[in-house]
Amino acid sequence: MKPKPRTQTPIEKRRQARSLSGYALAKAVGTTPSHIARIERGESCPSVDLALRIADALGADVRELFPVRERKAA
Numbered sequence: 877m878k879p880k881p882r883t884q885t886p887i888e889k890r891r892q893a894r895s896l897s898g899y900a901l902a903k904a905v906g907t908t909p910s911h912i913a914r915i916e917r918g919e920s921c922p923s924v925d926l927a928l929r930i931a932d933a934l935g936a937d938v939r940e941l942f943p944v945r946e947r948k949a950a
Contacts, residue, residue: 886941888916890934905929 884892891901898916902909907926914920915930922930922942931938 882917885916885918886936886943887912887930887934890936890941891916894934896934901930901933904933 891898896904897909898912899909902912905912905926906929907922911920911922912930915922927938927942931941934941
């Protein structure tokens with residue numbers, strides 16, 4: 877069986893629409909390409925400051941790139 881392809885995140889979609897590489901985005905926002913990749917895969921959450929810098933670099937509202945998930949009641 878082939879693994880299911882991963883769904884692109886809003887950051888990836890916006891970055892690719894602007895023809896930016898992960899390296900170029902990382903350089904623009906002051907982080908590493910591997911950190912951008914982990915954020916795009918959902919393996920890392922950026923600080924508020926970094927999330928705002930990513931949104932600014934991509935010309936997006938931070939809420940478009942990092943949608944709030946509903947929390948389950950405890």
